[in-house]
Amino acid sequence: xxxxxxxxxxxxxxxxxxxxPPEELRALARPEERxxxxxxxxxxxxxxxxxxxxxxxxxxxxxxxxxxxxLEDVVESFPRREWIQLDRWIGEDPRFRVHARLYVPREYAxxxxxxxxxxxxxxxxxxxxxxxxxVPDWPERRILVDPIERVNYVLGTDYIGEAKMSFLRLWxxxxxxxxxxxxxxxxxxxRVRDNPRWMLFFGLSGTGxxxxxNHTLGLPPGKTFLVQDDIVAWLxxxxxxxxxxxxxxxxxxxxxxxxQPAIYQAATRPSAILENVWVGPDGRVDFGNYExxxxxxxxxxxxxxxxxxxxxxxxxxxxxxFITRNPxxxxxARLDHAQAAVAFMLGxxxxxxxGDPTRAGQAVRVVGTNPFIVGPPxxxxxxxxxxLERSSHVECYLVNTGTLGEGERSRKIxxxxxxxxxxxxxxxxxxxxxxRDLRLEVPxxxxxxxxxALHPRxxxxxxxxxxxxxxxxxxxxxxxxxxxxxxxEIREALY
Numbered sequence: 001x002x003x004x005x006x007x008x009x010x011x012x013x014x015x016x017x018x019x020x021p022p023e024e025l026r027a028l029a030r031p032e033e034r035x036x037x038x039x040x041x042x043x044x045x046x047x048x049x050x051x052x053x054x055x056x057x058x059x060x061x062x063x064x065x066x067x068x069x070x071l072e073d074v075v076e077s078f079p080r081r082e083w084i085q086l087d088r089w090i091g092e093d094p095r096f097r098v099h100a101r102l103y104v105p106r107e108y109a110x111x112x113x114x115x116x117x118x119x120x121x122x123x124x125x126x127x128x129x130x131x132x133x134x135v136p137d138w139p140e141r142r143i144l145v146d147p148i149e150r151v152n153y154v155l156g157t158d159y160i161g162e163a164k165m166s167f168l169r170l171w172x173x174x175x176x177x178x179x180x181x182x183x184x185x186x187x188x189x190x191r192v193r194d195n196p197r198w199m200l201f202f203g204l205s206g207t208g209x210x211x212x213x214n215h216t217l218g219l220p221p222g223k224t225f226l227v228q229d230d231i232v233a234w235l236x237x238x239x240x241x242x243x244x245x246x247x248x249x250x251x252x253x254x255x256x257x258x259x260q261p262a263i264y265q266a267a268t269r270p271s272a273i274l275e276n277v278w279v280g281p282d283g284r285v286d287f288g289n290y291e292x293x294x295x296x297x298x299x300x301x302x303x304x305x306x307x308x309x310x311x312x313x314x315x316x317x318x319x320x321x322f323i324t325r326n327p328x329x330x331x332x333a334r335l336d337h338a339q340a341a342v343a344f345m346l347g348x349x350x351x352x353x354x355g356d357p358t359r360a361g362q363a364v365r366v367v368g369t370n371p372f373i374v375g376p377p378x379x380x381x382x383x384x385x386x387x388l389e390r391s392s393h394v395e396c397y398l399v400n401t402g403t404l405g406e407g408e409r410s411r412k413i414x415x416x417x418x419x420x421x422x423x424x425x426x427x428x429x430x431x432x433x434x435x436r437d438l439r440l441e442v443p444x445x446x447x448x449x450x451x452x453a454l455h456p457r458x459x460x461x462x463x464x465x466x467x468x469x470x471x472x473x474x475x476x477x478x479x480x481x482x483x484x485x486x487x488x489e490i491r492e493a494l495y
Contacts, residue, residue: 008058008146008153011075012103012131015085018124020109022116025084028109037283042274043110046136047157048293050165050371054156057145057374070142071153074135082106087128088119090171092245092312098174100167101128108136114160114273117299118247129174132166147173147374160275161297164249168231169372171243175233176375181383184370186213187227187240187314190426197426198240198314200232202369203323204349206295208401210250211415212323214262214307217423225309226262234317234387242312245302252277252296255287259415262307266300273299319395319425323369325350325402328465328472331413331454332421333398334432334441338493340396341385344368345377345483345490346476350402365479378483381490397425398440405459413454420449437469439495 026033026041033041056063083103091097099122104111111134122128132152141156145166152166172182186201186209203209209229216224228242230249235241250263252274257264266272268285277296278289287296302308322335322343335343347366367377368384388394401418403410424430424446433444435455443451452458457465473494480491 007149008063008144008151009071009075010131010149010151012078012133015103016082017084017106019085019087019121020112022113025109025113025116028084028106029113032110034279035283036274036279036285038268038285039270040268040272040274041110041113042277042279042285043114044276044292045158045160047141047159047162048276049159049295050161051141051143051157051159052371054141055143055145057147059147059375063144067142067144070138070140070155071144074133074138074153074155084109084112085124086112086116087122087124087126088116089122089245090119090130090167090243091241093241096241098130098171099126099128100130100132100171102132102134102163102167104134104163105137108134108158111136111158111160111163114249114275114299115163117273117301118164118244118249120246130167130170132163134163134166145169145374150174160299161249165372168243169374172231172233172370172372173374175235175241176380176383180233180235181380181387182231182233182370184230184368184372185232186210186229187232187242188213189225189227189309189314190217190219191223192219192426192428197318198227198316199319199321199426200234200240200317201321201323202344203401204347204351204364204366204369204371206251206253207323207325207349207369208418209323210248210263211260212321212399212401212418212422214260214305215419215422216307217419217426219423224307226305226307227309227314228312232314236387236390238316238391240314240317242314245312247299247301248305250298250300252287252298253290253294262305263300265306266304267298269300269304271301271304275299317391317394319397321397321399321422323399323401324348326363326400326472327403327406327410327459328456328468329398329400330435330438330440330442330456331400331404331417332425332430332443332446333438335396335398336493337385337388337394337396338489339440339495340388341381341487341490342480342493342495343396343398344384345381345480345486376483376485378486381483382485382487385487385490395425404454404456409459411453411459417449417454421446421454424449437466
């Protein structure tokens, strides 16, 4: 069934509560709050991950009569409810920032409270660029997106992440229309010998993107800084724009002072907002208790992060890392630009509780590791390669944060090993060798890293390893075959 390419209604209520401050929103949400022992609010929601299977956009998906009836009913119900209107800026630079407006019923003030802390306020009397109408108590789940009208209807889910991504999905599409590309990626800057290296990390939620974007890489204080955690836009002139200018919406699974000290510090401040994190009756927080979900979240403020850069924008991109969890991938590999476009199109990883909890741990492919692409995915892959061709200095890498091998012979790649490899890349101290089996460059040596033990070949018999790789390539070739119009250079660079 072909997409309908219709436009959703952009008619909105007269808000009874325009732009209430955070303290008022917290007061409105007080009946649902359990206060932590450090004074932060925590909430438990009915839905605890994104509703990807219930999401449609008018360019790629058919909008049915039932969808239209739901929208008509939502619009008709506006006068019978008391609405909060929240206006925020996406982005930092006044030349590029985008005005976002959220409407949500008063009873769900916690959604406005959480989302509002991610972004700085915008004026209520300006016409917004992107609008989301969020009705959490609608009797059925439907997330309907109109990229042309820049409007979202989020129905039947009370997850803050759904509201957050409704805006950022259209923000990325907007930049694609303007000749750039929006990425589901974090950015950081690493200063080695006073030479800044501006890095991008691609990865599905829960695979280590936030951890690596925030990590100091074992370098002295003042050498590594978080620029942006989740969504960026790469422009043709090389500028890489950040989106969320006030806070981060971070996953708290496995959060400890040792694993992510900066995030842990920010998540245990009174300014944090916790969602679906286990909090005892006495207010004690346990990030390692997954009775509610493994997709616990925290809204944390950038000002609470000691390693946050002064700006969320990067003047350029120097290095790009694709995070995978494919057991046949080495801990680190170096890619040429065509291979990087292959990695972008393959998007190989595992499903996490942030996406589909029922399939967590299963192998998955998501183009660009970006489940929020609007429009043909092959257009994104072709545009990505074109961006790299215009930026010949950009280095590209594949990073495995999962396991090597499968079953009893598998070996987990430790965070400290990944960090040591990334530090060596930043310092330029990796010696590379071409691997004929993988068809990739892999480390021959790196300071303090057992590179032989971080190659998947060590966990298979020689014949088994090559047979597994051939099966994987056959599968990869079939995947790329799904995308008509994908550039020949990308298909031929399949590794």
